[in-house]
Amino acid sequence: MAAGKPRTRIQQKNNAAILEAALEVFSAHGFRGATLDQIARAAGLSKPNLLYYFASKEAIHVALLGALLDNWLDPLRALDARGDPVEEIVGYVMRKLDMARAMPRESRLFANEIVQGAPRILDKIKGPLKTLVDEKAVLIRGWAGAGRIAAVDPYHLIFSIWATTQHYADFDVQVRGILAPAGEAHFADAATFLSHLYRRALATP
Amino acid sequence: MAAGKPRTRIQQKNNAAILEAALEVFSAHGFRGATLDQIARAAGLSKPNLLYYFASKEAIHVALLGALLDNWLDPLRALDARGDPVEEIVGYVMRKLDMARAMPRESRLFANEIVQGAPRILDKIKGPLKTLVDEKAVLIRGWAGAGRIAAVDPYHLIFSIWATTQHYADFDVQVRGILAPAGEAHFADAATFLSHLYRRALATP
DNA sequence: CGTGTTCCTGACCGTTTGGTCAAACTCTTT
DNA sequence: AAAGAGTTTGACCAAACGGTCAGGAACACG
Numbered sequence: 001m002a003a004g005k006p007r008t009r010i011q012q013k014n015n016a017a018i019l020e021a022a023l024e025v026f027s028a029h030g031f032r033g034a035t036l037d038q039i040a041r042a043a044g045l046s047k048p049n050l051l052y053y054f055a056s057k058e059a060i061h062v063a064l065l066g067a068l069l070d071n072w073l074d075p076l077r078a079l080d081a082r083g084d085p086v087e088e089i090v091g092y093v094m095r096k097l098d099m100a101r102a103m104p105r106e107s108r109l110f111a112n113e114i115v116q117g118a119p120r121i122l123d124k125i126k127g128p129l130k131t132l133v134d135e136k137a138v139l140i141r142g143w144a145g146a147g148r149i150a151a152v153d154p155y156h157l158i159f160s161i162w163a164t165t166q167h168y169a170d171f172d173v174q175v176r177g178i179l180a181p182a183g184e185a186h187f188a189d190a191a192t193f194l195s196h197l198y199r200r201a202l203a204t205p
Numbered sequence: 206m207a208a209g210k211p212r213t214r215i216q217q218k219n220n221a222a223i224l225e226a227a228l229e230v231f232s233a234h235g236f237r238g239a240t241l242d243q244i245a246r247a248a249g250l251s252k253p254n255l256l257y258y259f260a261s262k263e264a265i266h267v268a269l270l271g272a273l274l275d276n277w278l279d280p281l282r283a284l285d286a287r288g289d290p291v292e293e294i295v296g297y298v299m300r301k302l303d304m305a306r307a308m309p310r311e312s313r314l315f316a317n318e319i320v321q322g323a324p325r326i327l328d329k330i331k332g333p334l335k336t337l338v339d340e341k342a343v344l345i346r347g348w349a350g351a352g353r354i355a356a357v358d359p360y361h362l363i364f365s366i367w368a369t370t371q372h373y374a375d376f377d378v379q380v381r382g383i384l385a386p387a388g389e390a391h392f393a394d395a396a397t398f399l400s401h402l403y404r405r406a407l408a409t410p
Numbered sequence: 411c412g413t414g415t416t417c418c419t420g421a422c423c424g425t426t427t428g429g430t431c432a433a434a435c436t437c438t439t440t
Numbered sequence: 441a442a443a444g445a446g447t448t449t450g451a452c453c454a455a456a457c458g459g460t461c462a463g464g465a466a467c468a469c470g
Contacts, residue, residue, distance in 0.1 A: 010417070010467090029321060033237035036458060048460080049418055057458065111320050111375075115313055116234060118378045125382040133383050150405070155384060156391075156398035163372035164365045170316075171368075173323045177330040178338050179360060186361075193361035200355070200406045215437085215447070241428060253430080254448055262428065 100169035107169035305374035312374035
């Protein structure tokens with residue numbers, strides 16, 4: 001079983017194939033809605049073979065979430081105290097929007113998990129995620145205190161950025177349904193709008 | 206069976222109890238994650254009795270979504286061409302935020318459905334919802350054209366309002382996890398922030 | 411080549427799930 | 441009070457599900 005890191009080439013390949021397949025299936029149907037058979041088929045393996053690599057369905061899910069959470073937070077981590085405040089935050093919005101476009105499955109995976117109460121990653125939310133957000137909130141509050149951006153609540157600013165950007169991944173079906181048949185380039189329009197929104201909101205008078 | 210509208214008092218009572226129970230269970234676990242036994246228990250009925258009132262699990266879900274969609278769109282419908290543009294839009298944001306606080310289960314029900322591809326309400330999204338949004342988009346675009354608000358894409362403005370407000374219902378666990386132990390009054394803070402955000406974004410120079 | 415380890419599979423199992431059904435109970439109506 | 445419609449239930453079913461297991465196939469290595 002793959003408790004630690006994969007050791008052989010076959011383990012590496014199959015482990016990756018399983019996580020890729022699990023991302024596809026879990027993000028589309030949620031934890032409960034996904035089945036081991038679906039994941040196995042998507043990974044090109046038999047069900048017992050799946051369970052040779054991962055002890056259980058839940059183990060796959062946990063491994064997947066753990067492997068992705070770090071990358072998911074990279075854009076926020078990159079928020080730089082030395083840069084221009086407005087440009088830093090708008091840049092963060094753009095990076096987050098780009099992730100929603102390039103990695104919608106990852107976004108939906110987290111959305112599914114959190115909407116249903118985050119039973120499997122609540123500790124990571126209250127731990128590493130909260131720590132990171134707290135840290136960046138201090139930074140943003142500092143910018144506001146120094147008069148370099150408008151005085152806004154840093155936590156709700158971050159929440160709004162998450163909400164507006166991830167919306168294009170999580171609610172993709174709705175967005176397309178309303179914009180259709182026009183708007184195939186709706187990510188570009190979203191970037192324009194969000195850039196305007198946050199520049200205006202953060203500008204100092 | 207309750208194909209049409211309920212006729213007897215018992216039917217009225219049980220129908221309502223079932224929809225209330227279904228809202229509770231579906232919103233917390235998603236369609237696939239919810240079981241008929243759970244719903245039946247929450248409604249105080251036996252499982253076969255549930256199926257006396259609704260033909261199937263899916264029928265309950267569809268009935269629930271249909272019954273709620275109208276109320277869900279009321280705040281947007283109330284957007285009034287005769288009012289002050291900025292106040293109308295900010296008022297819409299506040300009403301939507303208040304719904305997220307007062308009706309989080311309804312919000313999560315829709316979130317669950319749409320994240321997983323909206324298999325059961327895609328037609329309503331492309332139909333009545335799109336029609337309503339198109340109509341309000343014309344109104345907002347008119348305001349922008351007349352220079353009464355800043356020139357913004359009305360569709361992405363509406364998307365951002367949905368995203369930022371529903372975020373507090375759909376991602377409630379995450380919000381609380383990050384704000385804890387402080388911030389029990391986080392809806393008031395959210396209102397302040399969003400009011401600032403949209404006033405700034407829409408103000409004319 | 412042989413041998414031990416890793417990898418893979420078909421058959422199987424217990425449980426849960428959505429759904430059925432005949433029979434019984436209850437309420438309303440005359 | 442009797443009939444008939446409306447309501448409820450326990451027992452049951454087939455399918456799907458997560459997971460197990462004994463053994464066989466493929467591979468690495470001396």
